[in-house]
Amino acid sequence: MSTNTPRLLFFLFTILLLSNPPPSSAQQAVKSLSSFNITNSPWRPDQNQILLSPNSVFAAGFKPTSQNQKLYTFSVWYHNVSINKIVWSTNDKSPVNGSAALVITTTGVLRLNDFSGKNVGPWNVSGNASITNLTLSNDGNLTYSTWQSFTYPTDTILPNQNITGTQIVSMNGKYSFSNSTYLVYSKENYWDMGKAFQLLDKDGKMSQETGSFVTSDFGAPRLRRLKLDNDGNLIIYSFSPDLGEWILVWKAVEEICKIYGTCGPNAICVNDGSNSTPHCVCPPGYKQNSGGAIEGCTIKIPLTNLGNTKFLQLDYVNYTSGSNQTEQIVANNFTDCQAHCLNNSKCLGFGFKYDGKGYCAIQLGRLVYGYWSPGTEVSMFLRVDKSETEQSNFSGMTKLLDTTCPVNISLPLPPEESNTTTRNIVIVCTLFAAELITGVFFFWGFLKKYIKYREMAQTLSLELLPAGGPKRFSYAELKAATNDFSNLIGRGGFGDVYKGELTDHRVVAVKCLKHVTGGDAEFWAEVTIIARMHHLNLVRLWGFCAEKGKRILVYEFVPNGSLDKYIFQKGKVKYSESESEMDMVPVGPNPVLDWNIRYRIALGVARSIAYLHEECLEWVLHCDIKPENILLGDDFCPKISDFGLAKMKKKEDIVSLSRIRGTRGYMAPEWVGQDPITSKADVYSFGMVLLEIVTGTRNFEMQGSVMESEDWYLPRWAFDKVFKELKVEDILDCRIKHSYDSRAHFNLVDRMVKTAMWCLQDRPEMRPSMGKVAKMLEGTVEITEPRKPTIFFLGAE
Ligand SMILES: *[C@@H]1O[C@H](CO)[C@@H](O)[C@H](O)[C@H]1NC(C)=O
Ligand SMILES: *[C@@H]1O[C@H](CO)[C@@H](O)[C@H](O)[C@H]1NC(C)=O
Ligand SMILES: *[C@@H]1O[C@H](CO)[C@@H](O)[C@H](O)[C@H]1NC(C)=O
Ligand SMILES: *[C@@H]1O[C@H](CO)[C@@H](O)[C@H](O)[C@H]1NC(C)=O
Ligand SMILES: *[C@@H]1O[C@H](CO)[C@@H](O)[C@H](O)[C@H]1NC(C)=O
Ligand SMILES: *[C@@H]1O[C@H](CO)[C@@H](O)[C@H](O)[C@H]1NC(C)=O
Ligand SMILES: *[C@@H]1O[C@H](CO)[C@@H](O)[C@H](O)[C@H]1NC(C)=O
Numbered sequence: 001m002s003t004n005t006p007r008l009l010f011f012l013f014t015i016l017l018l019s020n021p022p023p024s025s026a027q028q029a030v031k032s033l034s035s036f037n038i039t040n041s042p043w044r045p046d047q048n049q050i051l052l053s054p055n056s057v058f059a060a061g062f063k064p065t066s067q068n069q070k071l072y073t074f075s076v077w078y079h080n081v082s083i084n085k086i087v088w089s090t091n092d093k094s095p096v097n098g099s100a101a102l103v104i105t106t107t108g109v110l111r112l113n114d115f116s117g118k119n120v121g122p123w124n125v126s127g128n129a130s131i132t133n134l135t136l137s138n139d140g141n142l143t144y145s146t147w148q149s150f151t152y153p154t155d156t157i158l159p160n161q162n163i164t165g166t167q168i169v170s171m172n173g174k175y176s177f178s179n180s181t182y183l184v185y186s187k188e189n190y191w192d193m194g195k196a197f198q199l200l201d202k203d204g205k206m207s208q209e210t211g212s213f214v215t216s217d218f219g220a221p222r223l224r225r226l227k228l229d230n231d232g233n234l235i236i237y238s239f240s241p242d243l244g245e246w247i248l249v250w251k252a253v254e255e256i257c258k259i260y261g262t263c264g265p266n267a268i269c270v271n272d273g274s275n276s277t278p279h280c281v282c283p284p285g286y287k288q289n290s291g292g293a294i295e296g297c298t299i300k301i302p303l304t305n306l307g308n309t310k311f312l313q314l315d316y317v318n319y320t321s322g323s324n325q326t327e328q329i330v331a332n333n334f335t336d337c338q339a340h341c342l343n344n345s346k347c348l349g350f351g352f353k354y355d356g357k358g359y360c361a362i363q364l365g366r367l368v369y370g371y372w373s374p375g376t377e378v379s380m381f382l383r384v385d386k387s388e389t390e391q392s393n394f395s396g397m398t399k400l401l402d403t404t405c406p407v408n409i410s411l412p413l414p415p416e417e418s419n420t421t422t423r424n425i426v427i428v429c430t431l432f433a434a435e436l437i438t439g440v441f442f443f444w445g446f447l448k449k450y451i452k453y454r455e456m457a458q459t460l461s462l463e464l465l466p467a468g469g470p471k472r473f474s475y476a477e478l479k480a481a482t483n484d485f486s487n488l489i490g491r492g493g494f495g496d497v498y499k500g501e502l503t504d505h506r507v508v509a510v511k512c513l514k515h516v517t518g519g520d521a522e523f524w525a526e527v528t529i530i531a532r533m534h535h536l537n538l539v540r541l542w543g544f545c546a547e548k549g550k551r552i553l554v555y556e557f558v559p560n561g562s563l564d565k566y567i568f569q570k571g572k573v574k575y576s577e578s579e580s581e582m583d584m585v586p587v588g589p590n591p592v593l594d595w596n597i598r599y600r601i602a603l604g605v606a607r608s609i610a611y612l613h614e615e616c617l618e619w620v621l622h623c624d625i626k627p628e629n630i631l632l633g634d635d636f637c638p639k640i641s642d643f644g645l646a647k648m649k650k651k652e653d654i655v656s657l658s659r660i661r662g663t664r665g666y667m668a669p670e671w672v673g674q675d676p677i678t679s680k681a682d683v684y685s686f687g688m689v690l691l692e693i694v695t696g697t698r699n700f701e702m703q704g705s706v707m708e709s710e711d712w713y714l715p716r717w718a719f720d721k722v723f724k725e726l727k728v729e730d731i732l733d734c735r736i737k738h739s740y741d742s743r744a745h746f747n748l749v750d751r752m753v754k755t756a757m758w759c760l761q762d763r764p765e766m767r768p769s770m771g772k773v774a775k776m777l778e779g780t781v782e783i784t785e786p787r788k789p790t791i792f793f794l795g796a797e
Helices: 004-019 334-342 417-437 443-463 475-481 520-531 595-615 651-661 679-695 714-724 742-759 770-778
Strands: 031-033 049-052 058-064 072-078 086-089 101-104 110-113 134-136 142-144 175-178 182-185 188-192 197-200 205-208 213-215 224-228 234-240 245-251 268-270 279-281 286-288 297-299 309-315 317-320 326-330 347-353 359-364 368-372 378-385 399-401 409-411 488-492 495-501 507-513 541-547 550-556 630-632 638-640
Touching: 049 134, 058 086, 058 134, 175 224, 309 334, 317 347, 317 359, 317 378, 326 334, 334 347, 334 359, 334 378, 475 495, 475 507, 475 541, 475 550, 488 507, 520 541, 520 550, 595 630, 595 638, 595 679, 595 742, 595 770, 679 714, 679 742, 679 770, 714 742, 742 770
Parallel strands: 031 049, 268 368
Antiparallel strands: 049 058, 058 072, 072 086, 101 110, 134 142, 175 182, 182 188, 197 205, 205 213, 224 234, 234 245, 268 279, 286 297, 309 378, 317 368, 326 359, 347 359, 347 378, 399 409, 488 495, 495 507, 507 550, 541 550, 630 638
16 A cells, blocks of 8 residues: 555656646756655656755766757766766667656666656666665766666766776777777777776876876876777866866877777878878778768779789888788898788788888788878888879888987978979969969069069968978968067077967967078978877977078977976076076966976876887987976976977087086986987986986085085985985975875885986986886886996086
């Protein structure tokens, strides 16, 4: 009998609801519930009602889908910020309409009924109707009886949500993050974390198996979420209260084209650096499928006569045929590799590296996941019918350039000078003829205009360049943008820096290079490569200007100035003449950075140098890492500037320049010796910066006074304090020493100090690679006790 009463009540309640439709949501205030139970049931989308977590950070309820305001998903989202983000939802693939309802039946079953009364909810659980509530916890966990949304994540993981054993899938269903270790597309892994992720904590620390962790914006408690986006990238977003925005603080895959499935079969994914969305193109000899290259490409002349095929060379393009059908061999030379392909009837092409190591990857049966990237030293040789006439426009792997840092780098070829000239002449003549026809024939007048025409022609012919380069600005444009180079914000080793604003309102830092060696062609090539380096912790290059002998680079503007302004005490010693790259000193004294921020900066810098060294295959040694070249963006996100520029200078220039400018303290011993400069030189400089971040003093200063003594060597002193006297506190920056809590910070500081000691080893081969350094800081590898750095002087003149 007793069960009938609630049923009757429920019935009456429903009748009441149906006969008395609530006013439209516009006039109705949002009603918030602290729990949902049989007394509130049913819950319809038009009731404008939400379930709030006790701390009001999260809310749950019916949310209209982004495509259609009349369709809803029952979701959980971040509520107390202006930009709500859905973090969990029931039925994103089949949303319900306005006549759906969330109900708790008298038997305690939680259902999401669609218009026909069918249960489309994911729950298969029953409670006790008289006592069980649907609630939302402070962490955003939606709970009903034994069911909880944390066990069934959709595309997002929240702080404190245990990831072990769960899988998240991107909203479009294409990608998954499996075993909390791999990113998977169509059963193939395109990214591997190495160790399983376990838990993202309140401070942004992502712990992994065996106690190591990865960080994003480690530090203060923030709203954060780890999301597998629809483009297949795994991203940590963090809400910045200052900016009022969700910002991207960590991503798994740096180069978006390396994500599988962005383009269809045979197509090539190209990300040209001008924006973050990649596009798909067909290789020569192939045509787009209906639906465009994003759906893939098909060969124009099928390979039926295998005795009659040739290869087209696609530089910087890498394909695979999937884990089972790629045969990777070590070939003696190019001909050897080619012969392997010709001898196999299934071979559709092969990848080859001109590095003398015989890398040869034969692709059998299919060609997928193709991408173009300057970080790939591979050329793809695509098998086509001999009668194919189309030429490859993926070129450039032909020229080797000697660089300051003695690594051979391949450069894309600049546009043919003669072609451009011919084109210019044609365009100029056409304009001239046009003038003739309109009867404005005045020779001197024409000559005066010739210059203008030539510039027009240059602009026109540059527009015809293959897509993908950074934007070329005219000198006049930059002059206007910087208000005639009036706002000088820095004097760096490579030239003066001005602040400016482009016509599209992007704020830029414009760097006018001095003493750059090499011709236009080389400059063009270098800039193209620099512009293609993408990393969260690298300053973005947006464009350049090469006109009238001027060499100008246009960078994104980084608002907070450089690291030296924050870690060193100002005005005590005036030793270095060196000025910061971007000397935008904010009004008032700079805040003293806390341990977490310092650690975050160190890690970000290490990661971006590792990216330069490793993802870009040692093309880009920085050669000038120092606090002045580490800029701080929003939220103290570090961004390295001036990478790639060292290539434009000679070794002697760098050494002498650095002597004058007082940056010698960062230069590895091999700069003065006979040893070749390798990526380990950057590791040394980084180690010095790391030690300075911890101690808050320049390596040639101590507590504000220059150390004149010949014997003074910061690394050695620090080593003795930490490892002999076991007094870590003595080396810490005295301004934040008081906030050093050995329990909270020991781990971070210890890691920073030990890593720095390893980086500062005298012999390059003793120093770890930059990738390893990043891992040491993260804690993913164990750091053994470092050896004492031996004494070393560069400036013994
Ligand atoms: C049902 O929910 C209402 C409103 O959220 C709440 O006041 C009431 O205590 C809940 N009932 C039970 C049995 O928990
Ligand atoms: C949201 O709530 C949390 C916890 O109460 C708080 O720390 C945070 O500052 C709030 N965010 C905003 C933007 O109000
Ligand atoms: C539901 O809870 C009530 C109150 O605690 C209890 O009296 C009743 O026996 C429970 N019903 C079931 C089916 O467990
Ligand atoms: C996560 O859950 C697994 C089992 O589900 C457990 O073994 C592990 O200890 C949990 N990890 C953390 C960090 O709570
Ligand atoms: C080419 O791409 C495949 C699949 O993405 C990858 O496994 C391979 O390492 C790449 N080769 C080179 C030389 O980058
Ligand atoms: C590779 O081949 C093995 C055995 O033939 C098969 O079990 C496996 O599923 C294949 N893997 C892929 C990714 O196709
Ligand atoms: C090559 O040409 C095709 C078709 O003209 C074009 O879509 C593609 O962007 C070009 N590729 C490069 C690298 O310029």
